[in-house]
Amino acid sequence: MTHLGVIGGGGWLAGALLRPALADRVIRPADLVLSSRSGQISGFESWPRVHMTTDNAILVDASDVILFSVRPEDLDDIELDLRGRFVISVMAGVTVEEIGERYGARRIVRAMPNACAEQRLSFTPWFATDDVRPSETDFAQRFFAASGQAHLITSEQDLDYFTALTGSGAAFPALMADAMIRHAVESGIDPDTADLAVRQLFLGAATQMMRVAETPADIVELFMEYRGTTAAGLSAMMEANIEHAIFNGLTAARRKASQRRT
Numbered sequence: 585m586t587h588l589g590v591i592g593g594g595g596w597l598a599g600a601l602l603r604p605a606l607a608d609r610v611i612r613p614a615d616l617v618l619s620s621r622s623g624q625i626s627g628f629e630s631w632p633r634v635h636m637t638t639d640n641a642i643l644v645d646a647s648d649v650i651l652f653s654v655r656p657e658d659l660d661d662i663e664l665d666l667r668g669r670f671v672i673s674v675m676a677g678v679t680v681e682e683i684g685e686r687y688g689a690r691r692i693v694r695a696m697p698n699a700c701a702e703q704r705l706s707f708t709p710w711f712a713t714d715d716v717r718p719s720e721t722d723f724a725q726r727f728f729a730a731s732g733q734a735h736l737i738t739s740e741q742d743l744d745y746f747t748a749l750t751g752s753g754a755a756f757p758a759l760m761a762d763a764m765i766r767h768a769v770e771s772g773i774d775p776d777t778a779d780l781a782v783r784q785l786f787l788g789a790a791t792q793m794m795r796v797a798e799t800p801a802d803i804v805e806l807f808m809e810y811r812g813t814t815a816a817g818l819s820a821m822m823e824a825n826i827e828h829a830i831f832n833g834l835t836a837a838r839r840k841a842s843q844r845r846t
C-alpha cells in the first residue's frame with residue numbers, strides 16, 4: 585500500500601483530507617507520516633500508529649507520495665530534493681512549474697480541495713502532469729474521493745479559478761447565511777432560533793439543488809414566476825445588484841490566487 589508523507593500534516597486542510605482517507609482505509613495509519621513545526625499534531629488520536637515528525641527529510645525517505653499542505657509562503661523554508669518522486673500539492677497559487685523548479689519533481693498532481701473535506705463534501709478538481717503514472721493518478725483519485733467529489737481537469741490554469749470558486753468552501757455561502765441571521769435577529773427572532781433556521785435553510789437549499797434537475801437559475805425563475813413574497817425579495821436583491829457583489833468577490837479571490845506569479 586502507498587506510504588504517504590504530508591508536509592504541513594498538522595494544518596487545517598491536511599486534517600480535513602486525511603481523516604476521511606484514514607477512515608476509508610485509502611491509507612493505513614502506519615503508512616502515514618505527518619510533519620509539522622512542533623511535531624505535536626492533534627486530531628489523529630483515533631489512529632495512534634500515524635507517525636509524526638518535525639523533519640521533512642525523514643518524511644520524504646519514508647514515503648512514496650509527498651503531499652505539500654503548507655501555506656505557500658512557508659515553501660521558502662523547505663529545502664528538499666524530490667527528483668524522481670511523486671508529489672501532490674494542495675497549495676493555492678503554487679504552479680507545477682514552481683514545484684518542479686524548487687524540488688526537481690516532474691510527477692506532480694495539483695489539487696484544490698476545500699475545508700468541507702472534513703464532512704466528505706469537498707469539490708476537488710485536480711490536475712496531473714503528463715509524467716504521472718497510472719498507479720499515481722489512481723491513488724490521487726481515491727485519496728481525494730474519500731473527502732468529496734474528486735474531478736480530474738486538464739487545464740492547470742483553471743485551478744486558480746477553482747481556488748476562488750470552490751476552494752473557499754463554506755465561506756461565501758456563510759457570508760450570506762450570516763447576513764440572513766443578523767436580519768432575522770434585528771427583526772425580533774430569538775438568536776438561537778435564527779441560527780438554527782438559517783443553517784437548516786442552507787442544508788435544504790443545497791440538498792435540493794443537488795437532487796433536482798432544475799438549475800439554480802431555473803429555481804430563481806420558478807419563484808419569480810410565482811409572483812409571491814419570495815419574488816418581491818428576489819427583485820429587491822437583484823435591484824441592489826447582488827450579482828455585482830458576487831462577481832467582484834470571485835474576481836478578487838481569483839486575482840489573489842494567481843498573485844504569486846504577477
Ligand SMILES: NC(=O)C1=CN([C@@H]2O[C@H](COP(=O)(O)OP(=O)(O)OC[C@H]3O[C@@H](n4cnc5c(N)ncnc54)[C@H](O)[C@@H]3O)[C@@H](O)[C@H]2O)C=CC1
Pocket residue numbers: 591592593594595596597598619620621640653654655656658661662674675676696697698699751752753
Ligand atoms: N484551509 C483551506 O480551506 C484550504 C487551504 N488550501 C491550501 O492548503 C494549504 C494548507 O492550508 P491550511 O491547512 O489552511 O494551513 P494551516 O496554516 O492550517 O496549515 C499549514 C501547516 O503547515 C505547517 N508548516 C509550516 N511550515 C512547515 C514546515 N517547514 N514543515 C512542516 N510543517 C510546516 C504549519 O505549522 C501548519 O500547521 C495552503 O497552501 C492553502 O493554500 C487549499 C484549499 C482550501
Ligand SMILES: O=C(O)[C@@H]1CCC=N1
Pocket residue numbers: 676747751752753
Ligand atoms: O483562503 C485561502 O487562502 C485558502 C486557500 C484556498 C482556499 N482557501
